[in-house]
Amino acid sequence: MIRNKRAVxxxxxxxxxxxxDYVIDPSHFKLLDKVLDGMRLLQQNYFKIIVISNQSGVSRGYFTIHQVDNFHRKMRDELKKGGIEVDGIYFCPHYKNGKVKEYAIDCLCRKPNPGLILQAANDFQLDLKRCFMVGDKILDVEAGIKAGCKSILVLTGKGKEELKNRKAWEIHPHYITRDLLDAAYWIIKTSYNQDV
Ligand SMILES: [Mg+2]
Ligand SMILES: [Zn+2]
Incomplete structure (x- = not known):
């Protein structure tokens, strides 16, 4: 069924x-407005939710993989309080000029490379043409487009700063919006049009 092959x-x-900036202490985890509402709407519409994150702080020696996992445990707990369970969390610990030798590589999974998305698509047997990427940086948008997804820039986080730079963009989001809830509305509308 098509619905099983879709993810955001x-x-x-x-x-x-x-x-x-390199947030790692679980007590510093703070959910943005509208995130739970956006995720809930997506899950009600049968989208899997998969987190795709660059965590070069591992390669830079700012924190360990274990600490990243702890932070993600906190994130899952906070989301669960709002009734949301994400389907997967993928992160890239690499950065080519990092200090920690085993992670200081020029990898294929650091966004804007699409490696993590491709891996998730393989793990969950997704149809990438029916998937969407949402992020607050143009490198998120680029990773999504390289993977064959539609990409949305949200103006939370660094999004507004990114937007100031838009004349220099070489690739463009399919949609730009204020938050994850509005992104979710657009995704549902767009995928409905795709299916009819
Ligand atoms: Mg970001
Ligand atoms: Zn990587």
Whole structure:
């Protein structure tokens, strides 16, 4: 069934939670407005929700994989309080000029590369043409487009700053909007038109 093959990929910092630049302490996790409402609407419409995040702080030596996992446990707990369970969380710990040798590589999974999205698509048997990427940076948009998804820029997090730069963009989002709830409305409308 088509509905099983659809997912919305979400950037983490600045899209789901407040972007505090390399946020790692679970007590600093703060959900953005409208995120729970947006996720709920997507799940009611049979979209899987999969988090796709760059966490180069691991390669830079700011924190460990274990700490990232702890932060994600906190995120799952907070979302659960709002009745939401995300289907997957994928993150890239790499950065080519990092300090921690094993992660200091030029990988294919750091956005704007589409590696994490492609991996999730494989794991969940998704039809990427029916999937969407939502993020607050143009590199999120780019990763989604490279993977064959429609991409949305949200103006939470760093989104407004990104928008100021739009004359320099080489790729463009399919849609730009204020928050995840409005993105969810657009996704549902767009995928309905795609299906009829
Ligand atoms: Mg972000
Ligand atoms: Zn990577």
């Amino acid at each position: 990929f979400l950037d983490r910092d600045g899209t789901i939670n407040e972007d505090l």
